[in-house]
Amino acid sequence: MKDQLNRPLRDLRISVIDRCNLRCQYCMPKEIFGPDYPFLPPSELLTYEEIERIAKLFVQLGVEKIRLTGGEPLLRKDLPLLIERLVPLEGLNDIALTTNGIFLPKYADDLKKAGLKRVNISLDSINDELFGQMNGRNVGVTPVKKGIEAAKKAGLGIKINMVIKKGMNDSEIIPMATYCKENELELRFIEYMDVGSTNGWKMKDVITKREIYNQLQESFEFEPVEADYFGEVAKKYKYKDSNVVVGFITSVSESFCSSCTRARLSANGHLYTCLFNGNGHNIRDFMRQGATDTELLEYIRTIWRNRQDRYSDERKEEATTSRTKVEMSYIGG
Template structure:
């Protein structure tokens, strides 16, 4: 589960201020047909922020079962979804996502999610040079004028699992330039402080796109995301190899305030740590990753 963290009322000067989760995302539920997902969403929906507001609950999914699950997920308390759509070509889509179903199944699920009232709906396209970068404009054309926001994500180094090479990264500036040649774009201000995507609108008013520049223009300095694994470990960065044990605190009977203070004591050093030596592709996030090792 991902959380967007916010500060609560200030504590004494020099002490970490307690933290609260204002948004909850479940990226581990990419195969949203997993048993119990509705129950998990319902439990999260019962939580409240310190101000008494409900959480903004999002699900990141490959869309495999979204067509049949969307209404139930909405009823359980899900707010919105983000769906992976790396290609409109069936063979390429299946190869990039390691799945065996057609992209039309995902597109049908996206429409079902919209009809169920989930939103805003974001669509993520990871762009890899020489693989699917030829579809940048086609993807923009397909979703321009729809209720959905297409986001282009620079191909990221996630350790030793994806054979990452800088040569395969298509910079966000190039993505914008390619689309702008066909559909003129205008930059937009960020909607929420700390959001990961830079926003651009179509000049003719038919929607917007987002660019996540995790390689060429990292956003570690304003990042407010943390991840909690199924084992109850808190990760302050996508690149962190180890997390911090929250499960032990929970099983030890820690109160909400004690948990909040403990998380703040982890988060503050992670934001201010000095980057250690790391591969070039991971230098941008080394400061947060080093605090979790």
């Protein structure tokens, strides 16, 4: 029987690699993550065997969903082999992947055969020129669209993630919504967040959920959609004339700290109980020093029970971003 922790632990994000083939402004700005940036050596990354062991313990503690992230997780060699290891875990109901989509034409079929259920594809603009500027590599939208089609063809569920930054891509809100509606893709608008300490975040750059929704209402009609489970972070709506869903991630304007059920395991094996917390717990070294499953289980349980993270609440109350936060390239979204 799964342990009942003080607050439910249902969702585990696992970053499998700390690098990406794009340099997007939100998590890997090219000014910081240039060609000489010292990424983690392979010895510091968790092995697939270690990830499987840790994931099994988290499932015993109540985790039902695992999402593999990065960096770009498809840069990690033989990723379908990891998925094959995780899928049989008893009690795990969902396994997904966050990706920029560029490698999906190559890997979508193998990912599906391995047991992957769905992908979240990051796409912050549907305009070629703007998207190229934003990813720092002049990569256009076409490779991502090909990835979306490959995921569809393979039978994977798809959600599109779009981070909105004022003055950068807020002009793309209606075009992206139109594209996703026409192609029956669920779209998630994500408020620009102060993740890590290298993306130069300022509150004035945030477009809130209310502002995005008001803009959308000029072109579309919506009705609200009930949450699927406790702790679901997206506030969801569907178009009145279709079943296509639009969601909003509102960690800046409408925090959801009190219902958070998500833990994050970084690429170098540190456990974080909040996306905005720079104080990780070193699971990797504790495990490599010979800890038993029982000891690891108790370590994880204690970390979760003692968590006090409520950064999004405090950001609103204190108007501060001064604390150290883990970089998105280590922890994923």
